[in-house]
Amino acid sequence: MTSVSKPLVKVRDLYFSRGDKAIFEGVDLDIYRGWITAIMGPSGTGKTTLLKLIGGQLRPDSGTIEVDGVDVHRLGSGDLYRLRKRMGMLFQSGALLTDISVFDNVAYPLREHTGLPETMIRKLVLLKLEAVGLRGARDLMPGELSGGMARRVALARAMALDPMMIMYDEPFTGQDPISLGVLVKLISSLNDASRLTSIIVSHDVEETAQIADYIYVISRGKVVDQGMPDQMMNSDAPWTRQFMKGLPDGPAAFHYPAPELEKDLMGRS
Amino acid sequence: MLDVLARLGRIGIGILGHIGRGHLLLLSILGGIPLLARRPRLLIAQIYAVGVLSMLIIAVSGTFVGMVLGLQGYYILSQFGAEQTLGVMVAASLVRELGPVVAALLFAGRAGSALTAEIGLMGATEQLSGLEMMAVNPIKRILAPRFLAGVISMPLLAAVFSALGVMGGYFVGVGLLGVDDGAFWSQMQTKIDLHEDVYNGVIKSLVFGFVCTWIALFQGYYATPTSEGVSRATTRTVVHSSLAVLGLDFILTALMFGD
Ligand SMILES: Nc1ncnc2c1ncn2[C@@H]1O[C@H](COP(=O)(O)OP(=O)(O)O)[C@@H](O)[C@H]1O
Ligand SMILES: [Mg+2]
Numbered sequence: 041m042t043s044v045s046k047p048l049v050k051v052r053d054l055y056f057s058r059g060d061k062a063i064f065e066g067v068d069l070d071i072y073r074g075w076i077t078a079i080m081g082p083s084g085t086g087k088t089t090l091l092k093l094i095g096g097q098l099r100p101d102s103g104t105i106e107v108d109g110v111d112v113h114r115l116g117s118g119d120l121y122r123l124r125k126r127m128g129m130l131f132q133s134g135a136l137l138t139d140i141s142v143f144d145n146v147a148y149p150l151r152e153h154t155g156l157p158e159t160m161i162r163k164l165v166l167l168k169l170e171a172v173g174l175r176g177a178r179d180l181m182p183g184e185l186s187g188g189m190a191r192r193v194a195l196a197r198a199m200a201l202d203p204m205m206i207m208y209d210e211p212f213t214g215q216d217p218i219s220l221g222v223l224v225k226l227i228s229s230l231n232d233a234s235r236l237t238s239i240i241v242s243h244d245v246e247e248t249a250q251i252a253d254y255i256y257v258i259s260r261g262k263v264v265d266q267g268m269p270d271q272m273m274n275s276d277a278p279w280t281r282q283f284m285k286g287l288p289d290g291p292a293a294f295h296y297p298a299p300e301l302e303k304d305l306m307g308r309s
Numbered sequence: 310m311l312d313v314l315a316r317l318g319r320i321g322i323g324i325l326g327h328i329g330r331g332h333l334l335l336l337s338i339l340g341g342i343p344l345l346a347r348r349p350r351l352l353i354a355q356i357y358a359v360g361v362l363s364m365l366i367i368a369v370s371g372t373f374v375g376m377v378l379g380l381q382g383y384y385i386l387s388q389f390g391a392e393q394t395l396g397v398m399v400a401a402s403l404v405r406e407l408g409p410v411v412a413a414l415l416f417a418g419r420a421g422s423a424l425t426a427e428i429g430l431m432g433a434t435e436q437l438s439g440l441e442m443m444a445v446n447p448i449k450r451i452l453a454p455r456f457l458a459g460v461i462s463m464p465l466l467a468a469v470f471s472a473l474g475v476m477g478g479y480f481v482g483v484g485l486l487g488v489d490d491g492a493f494w495s496q497m498q499t500k501i502d503l504h505e506d507v508y509n510g511v512i513k514s515l516v517f518g519f520v521c522t523w524i525a526l527f528q529g530y531y532a533t534p535t536s537e538g539v540s541r542a543t544t545r546t547v548v549h550s551s552l553a554v555l556g557l558d559f560i561l562t563a564l565m566f567g568d
Contacts, residue, residue: 095442117446124444135439149443152450197443 046109048073048205048237049094054103056086056093063089065261067103071205076231076238078252078269080245080283081259087241088132090258091207094239095129096120108204125153128198128206132213134190136182142169142193143178149200168196172226188219195226205237206230212244224251245284249273257283331527334448338526341446341453351454359420359455359522360462364469366419367412371403371470374411375477378402382478383486395488396497399478400471404501404510405566408471410558413517416463417550421525424455425546428529429539437530452526459525463518464511471510509565516557521550 049071056064063086071077081087092098094105096112105112107123115123136145146165150156156164169175172192182190191211198206211223228251231238242248249255249269257265257272257280265272265280273284298304345352382398428451431437440447475497482488501507525546532542 092438097438097441121444121446124442127442129439129442131435131439131442133435135435137436137439138434149445152443152445194439 046073047071048108049239050104050106051090051094052104052106054093054105055101056089056098057101058089062261064100064103067258067261067263069256069263069266071237071239072254073237074231074235075253076228076240076251078240078242078248078255080242080248080255080257082243082283085258086261087243087258088209091129091209091239091241094207095124095127125149125201126204128201128203130191130194130198130206130208130211132209134182134187134194136185136190136194136197138182140181141178142174142180142182142185145182145193146178146197146200149197153201164200165196168199169193171199171230172196173222186219188215188223191215191219191223192226195230199230199234202234203236205239207239207241209241210243211240212242212247220247227251245286249284259283330531331523334452334527334530335523337448338453338456338523341449342457344449345454345457351450352457355454355458356462359424359458360466363416363419363462363466366415367466367470368473370411370415371408371473372477374407374470375399375403375474375479376481378407378474379478379481379486383482383488392482392486392488393492394496394500395478395482396475396493397500399482400475400497400501401506403471403474403478404506406558406562408467408474409510409514409517410554412467412470413463413514413521413554414551416459416466416518417521417525417547417554420459420462421521421546421550422543424459424522424525425529425532425543426539428452428455428526429532429534429542432530432532433534433536433539448530452530456522456526459522460515460518463521464514467510467514467517505566509561512565513558513561516561517554520553520557524550524553 047070049069051067051069054064054067055062067090069079079087079090089098093100094107094112096115099113107127110119110123112120112123136142137148140148143165146168147161150161150164154161166175166178169178172195174189174192174196177185177189177193182193185193195206208227211227212220215223224247227238227240230236240248240252249272252269255267255269255272256263259279265275265277267275272280275281275284299307378399379395382395383392386392386395386398428437431447431451437447437451440450479493483490483493528542528546528549529539532538
């Protein structure tokens with residue numbers, strides 16, 4: 041944890057909706073430089089949407105998102121693309137290009153953006169793959185990788201241009217315990233070694249709390265709680281308690297809204 | 310009553326929105342074409358995928374359509390003792406109409422559906438978003454080369470279709486039914502006009518290639534990112550492309566040969 045200066049990402053009074061459905065209704069949050077900040081909340085709260093808003097792929101209905109002091113949604117497309125080269129994003133599925141090999145996937149951003157000679161690209165790619173432990177897998181196709189390996193390759197690709205921050209979308213979901221451990225270590229060591237800023241969006245409480253420096257919990261379009269991981273684990277706020285401890289009952293109901301069971305069973309259709 | 314009006318209005322707005330998005334997408338795609346001059350390999354790979362891989366079905370269909378034309382044409386023409394003009398009939402039907410139209414219909418089924426499925430799945434598996442976050446514009450990098458490849462391939466495929474069709478007609482007419490070899494070719498040579506027939510056919514297939522590829526890419530790019538969404542989009546590509554080809558063919562024919 042480094043000392044706190046100006047936040048790298050500043051979200052202010054963010055409103056966003058899809059069709060009639062409001063997803064964010066006044067979200068404020070700060071992502072501090074050098075920290076791993078976790079944004080947590082149940083599935084469907086809009087965590088992925090938030091990352092896409094930060095990356096400028098979606099446009100808020102109102103409110104602002106600043107990254108490194110500039111308002112993302114006021115940038116022209118040239119400046120936006122330049123900013124994106126400094127932000128890595130790890131998609132939930134990895135989002136590797138399926139028709140080219142692991143090596144070519146990691147080389148892709150370098151070939152598109154740097155104009156480096158091929159010998160140099162080869163060295164860089166091998167170094168990035170080494171960092172995620174997959175140098176030996178360079179000739180495999182994405183279809184031949186396990187989910188955990190695909191995510192590590194995607195991580196190597198996201199790191200290829202040496203970004204200032206990386207956004208992780210549900211990096212732990214659906215991983216076996218071993219690759220889970222690998223990923224947790226990798227994310228936290230990369231963050232420290234490369235002096236990155238990391239945003240992890242997740243609903244896996246335990247793993248996320250292990251490596252996060254700061255946690256925001258969002259629910260129903262708002263930030264409902266925030267704090268250091270240990271504060272959050274011991275929070276009294278009913279929503280946080282329910283979410284962090286995984287209790288079935290609490291402010292978030294187990295049941296999707298429905299008429300009473302008895303009426304439903306006796307009714308016709 | 311007001312309900313119906315509101316519903317109609319909403320449908321109308323939906324359709325207009327679609328058309329608008331389609332044209333904006335087309336503009337962005339066209340904006341990506343200059344990039345291909347610097348990176349021709351992107352284009353060549355797509356010409357292979359879109360054009361070369363469609364060759365087999367185009368070649369086989371062309372041959373059979375030509376054979377059927379030879380057969381049917383012979384029976385009708387021989388009733389008037391005009392079987393010498395079989396070559397003209399086969400070639401004119403192919404070059405003016407059947408070549409561009411049937412090749413475009415096959416193209417929509419073979420290459421268009423594949424394009425939609427490919428782009429749609431790239432969307433569903435976040436590959437397109439992934440490119441955007443790598444600061445690579447997927448419209449320029451992925452869609453533009455496919456579009457240009459479609460526009461270039463279509464006239465070539467139609468030409469292959471027509472050429473093999475003529476050979477099919479020749480095989481049946483001259484080879485099996487005994488039409489005079491020399492008459493078949495010489496009649497064709499004198500009656501088929503380069504401008505009137507061949508150029509107009511090429512223009513048609515350029516238009517069809519443009520429209521079919523545009524529809525396929527649009528449907529793929531805006532497909533709902535689920536398996537069901539991609540499957541529906543693929544179906545829509547084939548249906549919309551086929552209707553567009555047939556409708557446009559009528560309009561183009563009226564404009565070209567109408568006077
Ligand atoms: N492309 C889309 N079109 C329409 N609705 C969407 C789309 N993507 C996500 N949504 C909706 O937005 C909400 C938030 O989605 P998402 O950000 O993916 O949630 P999370 O990542 O927290 O699980 C969900 O209710 C989802 O159904
Ligand atoms: Mg998500």
